[in-house]
Amino acid sequence: MTAELVRGQNHPLDRTRVEIRVTAGAAVMAGVALGDEQGRLAGAEAVAHPGAPRRTGIEVPRQAAAEHRIAVDLDALPGAVHRVSVLLALPTGIGAPTAFGTSSAPSVTVTGLDGTGIARYTVTGLGAESAVVAVELYRRQGAWKVRAVGQGYADGLTAMLRDQGLPQAAELAAEIEDAISRGQARAVPSPAPVAASRSERPAAGPAAADRPAPAHPPASDGPAPSGTGPGTGTGTEIGTGPGTGAETGPDADGASPAPTPDPVGGGRVDYRHPKRRSTPAAAGPAPTAPATVSPGSPETPAGPPQPVAGDAAGWSMEERLYNQVWGMFEDLARSVAAYRSASGFAESRLEQELDQALSDPRNRLGTAADAARATARDKHAALVAQARAALDRDLAQLAAESAVVEPALPPAFARWDNPVWQGYHVPLERPMALRLGDLHLPEVLDLRIPMLVRLPLERGLWIDSGPDAYALSAGHDPGRDIARRELGSALTDGPPDEAELRRLAMETAVAIAARLLAIHPAGDFAVQVIDPGGTAAPALAPLVESGALSAAPVPGPQGVTSVLETLTRRVELVQMAVRHRAADSLPPDLDPADQLLIVHDFPHGFDDRALTRLRYLADEGPAVGVHLMMVADRARTRDYGPVLDPLWRSLLRITPVPDAHLADPWVGHAWTYEPSLVPKGSQVVRQVLSRVTAARRAT
Structure with a gap:
């Protein structure tokens, strides 16, 4: 939950790598001043601005725009820096407003690298001011906080820089204005000339050009069900899932409309x-x-x-x-x-x-x-x-x-046969995205594009283990042959039967779970499994034998009830703690790690109460670190009628075999999804999980 600040209020920062996002009603210049404990600057080199956009630990936009993203790595700052002040100023001489009071109030939001909001401050009450110190990040007793400042200057950029303690404020202000006016700081160089049919394609606007590209997926969080609904084998769109924050297309800046071929x-x-x-x-x-x-x-x-x-x-x-x-x-x-x-x-x-x-x-x-x-x-x-x-x-x-x-x-984006896994070490920070598999088109079967989804997962996953998952069973498919060669004949010749599909689906689930465990810091991620029939034991062996899964799942309805009760309690307690800002009051037996719940053989062993809890976890869990992965055949739940339809629609459907079921709304291609399975005979997953378990025990 993003804290809304008023002038003078502060808020603690729970991380040291953040983004500062600025939105304003007109084009503004964004800069950063690095001060000591008293806020004094060592000189002009302590200011990051469009003419000098990079300082140690800081990168600011290179031109004036209505939206900005400022990258800040507090750990990388020099030890003498105790204050990071965000400066906003209206440029002169380009037909822009001369005072903040003539347009909507600027807003500054401090977020994590994953876009999670930490604190927001809207700089209200501005009138004739044309420059303002919006917020500052400051260090107190080794911890960083953000404070809403909102100090405006009617005399503009020069007065603001002079108030920061710079004797050469006028010269630096002139340098900044000159850099903006001459357009010296475009974030993206002008492209080389291309054919006329391509040069007419719309390009990213100024607001998109002056900041790092937003991280979004196929787009922000991967494929989402379309109107045809899951289970049909077609119609799943890339980048249109609810709650992902993604726009309708791969480019979140609107710079990627359908081409004019x-x-x-x-x-x-x-x-x-x-x-x-x-x-x-x-x-x-x-x-x-x-x-x-x-x-x-x-x-x-x-x-x-x-x-x-x-x-x-x-x-x-x-x-x-x-x-x-x-x-x-x-x-x-x-x-x-x-x-x-x-x-x-x-x-x-x-x-x-x-x-x-x-x-x-x-x-x-x-x-x-x-x-x-x-x-x-x-x-x-x-x-x-x-x-x-x-x-x-x-x-x-x-x-x-x-x-x-x-x-x-990096490992989070790499295939299991990538040599990066041979030198794997447990990371110290969470990654920004996860590789779920590969995408390709029939015109070029040997070119695979990694399918990356943002973390944390805002939607659960559904690995379809039913016969509909094998949409390529009719006729000869070269893509499946390529996949079979790369996987060491993990796919048998001919259409797989139901038992083989269920085996491949559970192996896909274990491969994804192992990757999630491997790419998180030790102790930050855990896996729980519901397997009422006890049929998933062979696929779960790497998790159980390495200790990543403390014990084999308890079979029968009692195993279902026990796991669901534990996770439901965790979601409810964390929700209350977040709502009342009382994280310190959580019970000591509560595991703070993010949880992945793998549900196998659904709906066997589920009664009405268990179904209600499962739907609750699917809806409320992702926001507090509980994520759902279903390994199931939707056809087996038809007896429940429309009761479970919202559950299936809320999940991202993937398949254990290559299947052309993902559609991008940008140009409407039907992309073939191929799971990222471990090559047959490889021990890479067991080796990685052993290192994860050892690091967790050491922690």
Whole structure:
């Protein structure tokens, strides 16, 4: 819950890496002053501003805008810094308002890296002031707090800087104004010229360009059920789930509408995501992964630059890689949409030309008709070949980028066969996202885009173990063959039977649970399992044998009741503590770790009371760290009628086998989802879980 501050009020910070989000009714300059215990500045180098946007532990936007995001790493600040003051000023000479009182009051929100609000302050009561110290983060006895300041200055930026203790305030104010007026600090360099059909595509506006790309998923929290409902095998949309905070499309800034493809497929597609940069802009060097290029990639001195891992907006490498992965997703969607549109145009043109050539009955027979048909078909083939050539060029660039990005991914984003797991260490901080699997399109089966969802999970997961999960059973599917080779024949030849689907579904659940345990700090995450029939024991073996799961789940209704009662009590107690700000009053036997509840063989062992508790956990649990993962066949719950429909609709449906059931609302592609399973015979999960358990015991 975000604390609403009034002027002079303070609020404790429970983390040291935060974002400061600024919204205003007009374009404003945002800066940061770093002061000592008395608030004095060491000099102009203690101010981060558009002309010098980076200081140690601080990154501010590079231009004036109505919205800003300021990145702050309090642990990275010099030891002499005790105050971090957020400065806002109206720029001059660009037709903007000259006083804050002429537009809506600016608002400043301090959030975590995951977007969770900590404190918000709306700077009310401003009139003729054109500059204001909005809030300050200050250190007291080793702990950091945020205070609402709201000190305005009618004499503008110079007066505010002078009041901060800078003798050269006028010179620094002039430098800042000059940087803004000359546009020296764009966050994203101007893109290279592209074909006309691409250059007309809308780009991100100023508000999007001057801040790190927002972390959002396929988009903010992954696929969400559409109107067709779960269980149909189709119709699940990417990035439209309730409560995720995501807009309807992969780009939360509205910069990614459906493309306007070149109908003849001849235009060169600009593969770059709007938020990408030619030079990574974040603290720390880029990883040293080799910039390899796949065979056939058109790399020439005049061609596109070699891809670099982390070449996206963001102030941390993790955020840059996250945004780059989503840029690859959007680029692939854009390129395939252009190809499909061009192919459709070629088909319609072929029909029109054939109809026109044969509209005269005298030309329907003989050599004239044959020549007309041949000419129309040759034109059609040329158009399709031209479109495919353009697609292949873009796919080659994306394949080269994937070859560089995949080895550089951190464990939370990496496949189980990534070498990063061999050097795994229990992390000290929570990650921003989780890899649930891979996405691909039929035009390019060997190019996989990681499916990343934000953490903490705001929606539960449903792993479909019913026959409907195997939508590719009819006919030959090359994508399934590729998956089978990569998984070491974990998928048997032919459609899997119900028992095999249930086994694969539970193995998928265990792989996701193991990843969640591995990417959280020791003791910050725990797993509980409901298995009334006791049939999940083989799949749960890595969790039980490593000690990540303290004991095998108790079978029968008593096991269901015991686990649900424990988690329901936890949700209720934490909700009350949050509501009354009494976290210290929680009982000592309450496990503070986030909980993942895996429900297997649902609804076996569930009575009406248990169903009510399960729905309560699905609705209320995510907000207080209790997350639900169902491994179930929806068809087996038909006896309950519409009672359980809200439960299924609230969950993100994934499948234990490749299935084309995810739809992005951006261009409407049906994406094939493929789970991230452990290669057959690999012991990586057991090794990782053993290290997690050892670290938890040591803690």
